[in-house]
Amino acid sequence: MKKRFSALFGILFLLGALLIPLAGSRPVLADGLAGQSIIDEADLLNPSAEAEISADIAGLDEKYQTNIVVLTVTSMQRPELKNGQTYYDIQAFTQDYYDFVCAGGVEKDGIILCVNMEPSNREFCVVTTGKEINRFQSKMSYIYDKIYDDLSRTEYEAAARTFVKLVEVKHRLGFYPPSFLKVVICLGIGLLAGWLVTKGMEGGMDNVHAASSAGSYMIRDSFRVRRQHEIFLHSTISQTARQTEHRSGGGGGISIGSSGISHGGGGGHSF
Amino acid sequence: MSELVSFKCPNCGSPLVYSAEKSRFNCEYCGGEFDFETVQNADVNADAEFDWGDYKENVSNESLEGTVSYVCRSCGAEVVTDATTAASLCPYCGNAIVMEENVSGMIKPNGIIPFRVDKKQLKEIVANYCKGHKLLPRNFITDQKIEKVQGMYVPFWLYDCHADGSMGFNGTRVRSWSDARYNYVETSYYYVECEGEVGFEHVPVDGSIRMGDSLMDSLEPYDFGDIQEFAYGYLSGFVADRFDQDADSCLPRATSRIKSSVASAFTSAVRGYYATLTPSRSNIALDHTKVSYVLLPVYFITASFRGEKYEYAVNGQTGKMVGALPVDSRRSLRYMLTIGGAVAAAALAVATFIL
Numbered sequence: 001m002k003k004r005f006s007a008l009f010g011i012l013f014l015l016g017a018l019l020i021p022l023a024g025s026r027p028v029l030a031d032g033l034a035g036q037s038i039i040d041e042a043d044l045l046n047p048s049a050e051a052e053i054s055a056d057i058a059g060l061d062e063k064y065q066t067n068i069v070v071l072t073v074t075s076m077q078r079p080e081l082k083n084g085q086t087y088y089d090i091q092a093f094t095q096d097y098y099d100f101v102c103a104g105g106v107e108k109d110g111i112i113l114c115v116n117m118e119p120s121n122r123e124f125c126v127v128t129t130g131k132e133i134n135r136f137q138s139k140m141s142y143i144y145d146k147i148y149d150d151l152s153r154t155e156y157e158a159a160a161r162t163f164v165k166l167v168e169v170k171h172r173l174g175f176y177p178p179s180f181l182k183v184v185i186c187l188g189i190g191l192l193a194g195w196l197v198t199k200g201m202e203g204g205m206d207n208v209h210a211a212s213s214a215g216s217y218m219i220r221d222s223f224r225v226r227r228q229h230e231i232f233l234h235s236t237i238s239q240t241a242r243q244t245e246h247r248s249g250g251g252g253g254i255s256i257g258s259s260g261i262s263h264g265g266g267g268g269h270s271f
Numbered sequence: 272m273s274e275l276v277s278f279k280c281p282n283c284g285s286p287l288v289y290s291a292e293k294s295r296f297n298c299e300y301c302g303g304e305f306d307f308e309t310v311q312n313a314d315v316n317a318d319a320e321f322d323w324g325d326y327k328e329n330v331s332n333e334s335l336e337g338t339v340s341y342v343c344r345s346c347g348a349e350v351v352t353d354a355t356t357a358a359s360l361c362p363y364c365g366n367a368i369v370m371e372e373n374v375s376g377m378i379k380p381n382g383i384i385p386f387r388v389d390k391k392q393l394k395e396i397v398a399n400y401c402k403g404h405k406l407l408p409r410n411f412i413t414d415q416k417i418e419k420v421q422g423m424y425v426p427f428w429l430y431d432c433h434a435d436g437s438m439g440f441n442g443t444r445v446r447s448w449s450d451a452r453y454n455y456v457e458t459s460y461y462y463v464e465c466e467g468e469v470g471f472e473h474v475p476v477d478g479s480i481r482m483g484d485s486l487m488d489s490l491e492p493y494d495f496g497d498i499q500e501f502a503y504g505y506l507s508g509f510v511a512d513r514f515d516q517d518a519d520s521c522l523p524r525a526t527s528r529i530k531s532s533v534a535s536a537f538t539s540a541v542r543g544y545y546a547t548l549t550p551s552r553s554n555i556a557l558d559h560t561k562v563s564y565v566l567l568p569v570y571f572i573t574a575s576f577r578g579e580k581y582e583y584a585v586n587g588q589t590g591k592m593v594g595a596l597p598v599d600s601r602r603s604l605r606y607m608l609t610i611g612g613a614v615a616a617a618a619l620a621v622a623t624f625i626l
């Protein structure tokens with residue numbers, strides 16, 4: 001009996017010894033930041049704008065049962081994330097930040113914009129979680145383009161407002177209304193197609209045309225090629241530099257963060 | 272003052288440059304070198320292509336006896352029919368025509384394709400032709416009135432020949448590849464020559480000045496296997512136009528069509544091997560040339576709708592109808608806007624929800 005207790009105790013001790021390091025790797029949740037909609041560590045927004053945008057986000061969070069976050073950072077290193085190691089992938093950093101800091105370690109529907117202001121690597125990233133993944137995934141490219149336009153002009157407040165506006169419109173309408181230019185182009189395409197089809201229909205009402213060939217009067221099987229040869233004359237080779245994409249499309253895909261929670265997003269984009 | 276003469280390369284047709292040093296002509300395109308005699312002969316050959324030479328004119332000198340000629344005082348048209356058929360209106364201008372005693376008889380044609388389509392079928396043919404055209408004015412099919420139908424044998428020249436020779440092309444092949452830094456495109460240039468032969472039979476050209484060439488071309492094809500030996504009986508109830516353009520006058524139209532078909536045949540024979548192919552020279556000789564004179568059956572129909580007149584022609588052998596139908600401009604605009612709107616909406620939907 002004593003031996004059995006010793007064996008059981010030994011097993012429990014071993015299990016405990018195995019679990020201790022795992023427990024040690026779990027991030028310690030940051031206090032005070034969970035539930036905040038704007039975390040402006042890079043100090044890009046003035047207090048009044050921050051308050052205004054926060055108020056807008058609060059209204060949207062409540063109305064659409066989501067969690068919208070704008071995060072600006074100057075470094076992708078946090079003592080509470082990844083054992084304090086520096087992240088080199090903004091998407092992984094944003095996912096973990098959202099999961100462990102904003103959402104308190106649980107899966108919570110939401111969308112976060114992260115702007116990294118590291119001098120050597122200024123980039124931004126949008127990450128979605130839960131039901132927001134499907135809602136925004138196909139339009140990541142559109143969202144990135146809009147935010148990039150503001151960020152590239154160093155208009156950080158505008159970028160935050162644009163982000164919030166894009167989230168609101170997608171929730172309210174379900175789609176992004178096309179731009180005026182797109183509408184004009186589509187109308188142009190439509191009118192051109194209509195004109196071509198009608199001209200084709202009108203053309204079909206007059207079948208009087210001059211004949212330009214005598215193919216119908218070629219004696220069947222009379223065409224015979226006796227000889228065919230080619231002479232190589234010369235060749236030219238042209239080379240063009242391959243285009244390197246400075247801004248990728250932002251299509252992204254579904255990835256799983258270190259918390260085990262699935263996320264959508266468009267990856268990191270420099271500006 | 273000296274005459275400026277330019278020669279072309281016998282291989283590829285590019286302009287030749289004379290090299291005083293070598294006393295020869297050089298082609299900068301294909302690299303060929305030629306002496307003066309070769310270049311001159313090549314040029315002479317090029318001029319001689321598609322030469323019909325003394326073609327066999329299969330035309331009878333025999334005049335048609337027992338036919339009656341009518342002359343239109345208004346447009347000058349002369350038509351012929353048999354003695355039992357009374358013609359009163361000019362098939363061209365619709366004015367009265369009168370019997371003329373002094374005009375020479377019509378030359379007997381080598382053959383005739385008789386009318387195989389009955390006049391009674393024409394109403395249905397016209398109705399079928401109008402069907403399915405959505406831009407016709409409202410009630411056009413039901414309210415259109417056929418005012419006049421004239422069956423006429425139209426004089427045609429049929430040209431036969433055998434074309435033999437070669438065509439030269441400038442062709443390119445394109446190959447592309449990439450490495451980490453660059454995209455490469457290699458374009459290889461070739462001179463391609465194709466030599467062969469092809470035969471043509473019964474290429475038709477109408478021999479009447481008054482007939483619109485495009486209208487007559489549009490009535491094709493005829494089944495020339497149905498050509499019958501001419502008999503007076505075929506004229507009964509119809510009129511026949513006499514040719515006022517002889518075989519020589521109509522030859523350029525036949526040549527142009529044959530030339531185009533020969534070029535197409537040679538081009539399609541080599542096309543598959545090259546990215547681009549441009550004909551640079553041809554040297555085609557014609558032999559076994561023959562021309563026949565035949566009468567082909569055509570119905571001319573005049574119809575009216577709301578005071579406007581419309582003219583059609585129907586192939587009297589096959590029933591194929593040709594002519595321009597009226598377009599209702601309001602309907603046309605409505606269709607354009609409807610189709611345009613639908614396409615624009617679809618494009619907007621794609622731009623909004625998919626792109």
